[in-house]
Amino acid sequence: MSAVMDTSRNGVDTSKMFATLDLIREQPELARFQFRATNRWIDGAHNRSMIKDFYAAGGEDASRAETFEIDAGEPAILLGSDTGPNPAEYLLHALAACLTTSIVYVAAARKVRLTSVESTLTGDMDVRGALGVSEQPRNGFERIGVSFRVTGDAPEEKLREVVQRAQARSAVYDMVTNGVPVAVEVRTD
Amino acid sequence: MSAVMDTSRNGVDTSKMFATLDLIREQPELARFQFRATNRWIDGAHNRSMIKDFYAAGGEDASRAETFEIDAGEPAILLGSDTGPNPAEYLLHALAACLTTSIVYVAAARKVRLTSVESTLTGDMDVRGALGVSEQPRNGFERIGVSFRVTGDAPEEKLREVVQRAQARSAVYDMVTNGVPVAVEVRTD
Numbered sequence: 001m002s003a004v005m006d007t008s009r010n011g012v013d014t015s016k017m018f019a020t021l022d023l024i025r026e027q028p029e030l031a032r033f034q035f036r037a038t039n040r041w042i043d044g045a046h047n048r049s050m051i052k053d054f055y056a057a058g059g060e061d062a063s064r065a066e067t068f069e070i071d072a073g074e075p076a077i078l079l080g081s082d083t084g085p086n087p088a089e090y091l092l093h094a095l096a097a098c099l100t101t102s103i104v105y106v107a108a109a110r111k112v113r114l115t116s117v118e119s120t121l122t123g124d125m126d127v128r129g130a131l132g133v134s135e136q137p138r139n140g141f142e143r144i145g146v147s148f149r150v151t152g153d154a155p156e157e158k159l160r161e162v163v164q165r166a167q168a169r170s171a172v173y174d175m176v177t178n179g180v181p182v183a184v185e186v187r188t189d
Numbered sequence: 190m191s192a193v194m195d196t197s198r199n200g201v202d203t204s205k206m207f208a209t210l211d212l213i214r215e216q217p218e219l220a221r222f223q224f225r226a227t228n229r230w231i232d233g234a235h236n237r238s239m240i241k242d243f244y245a246a247g248g249e250d251a252s253r254a255e256t257f258e259i260d261a262g263e264p265a266i267l268l269g270s271d272t273g274p275n276p277a278e279y280l281l282h283a284l285a286a287c288l289t290t291s292i293v294y295v296a297a298a299r300k301v302r303l304t305s306v307e308s309t310l311t312g313d314m315d316v317r318g319a320l321g322v323s324e325q326p327r328n329g330f331e332r333i334g335v336s337f338r339v340t341g342d343a344p345e346e347k348l349r350e351v352v353q354r355a356q357a358r359s360a361v362y363d364m365v366t367n368g369v370p371v372a373v374e375v376r377t378d
Binding site: 093123 | 224229240276308356363373
């Protein structure tokens with residue numbers, strides 16, 4: 001293999017990764033990011049988010065060519081017509097995606113070549129909360145279960161360490177387990 | 190307008206909605222739902238969730254014809270190639286979508302016809318946490334800002350009450366602000 005190929009592991013450019021980490025260590029102010037979504041109601045349970053711009057490393061990032069459009073909905077039993085996954089399912093996806101990317105990046109940094117990362121997530125909910133039928137159950141999931149299967153060219157112990165480190169560093173895992181302060185403003189004009 | 194048309198408000202079948210609420214009041218065991226996502230790593234920051242099956246109202250729900258496939262990624266500065274919104278952006282989308290649907294449903298129940306619901310969400314993050322460069326900043330967003338613009342055939346005060354009630358009942362708002370217990374299992378075979 002050439003030296004150029006060697007810098008990529010698990011599809012991650014590790015020389016770029018280590019350069020980024022060094023840069024942020026030297027200039028911590030570059031670590032301030034802001035991500036954004038704008039959402040528009042379409043009809044009933046159907047709404048759509050547009051995601052493109054974000055702030056990163058001292059300025060607006062202009063590298064994204066495309067605006068991502070993602071549609072949400074509800075199944076029939078929750079009065080929708082399946083125009084997309086529902087919001088709680090998107091939260092499971094966000095968690096799965098963040099843990100998976102964290103596993104892939106941590107493995108790349110630790111010289112572990114992965115062959116597969118698969119997960120199944122479940123969220124249990126008593127919908128009486130969200131439907132306003134009872135004060136007892138909470139609105140959201142009571143618990144989330146995440147089941148990973150991870151394979152690669154490392155012993156089981158090392159693969160488990162990679163998952164543990166990823167869990168300890170995942171942005172969405174932190175948010176979903178610990179919560180985030182949310183400020184809501186409303187205009188009606 | 191015919192009586193049939195009258196049961197729909199904001200694209201929500203209100204007679205079906207009230208029937209559902211009555212049924213769940215009478216048989217609370219029908220309120221137990223489980224949502225699911227399965228995720229598979231593709232390459233680098235690219236992974237994909239499949240969302241279809243769920244448990245609802247006493248059994249497996251088979252009403253969904255389609256499997257939703259949603260792709261996650263990262264922008265170049267976070268070592269990806271924009272194969273999709275990133276996981277933290279999906280969390281913003283989940284929150285926007287849940288609050289929006291809650292507003293639409295609450296308004297339908299309270300006889301408010303909405304003309305528009307738009308929102309912009311921002312999440313501020315110091316990426317030193319998630320990148321493992323520093324123990325100081327948390328991994329996830331320090332704060333999330335949600336800015337709604339809601340219009341409809343009701344006075345400002347009533348529209349604000351609808352948003353407040355939606356916020357008090359939103360499943361994802363509850364999870365993002367209060368957190369959820371997450372159990373992670375790992376297989377390596």
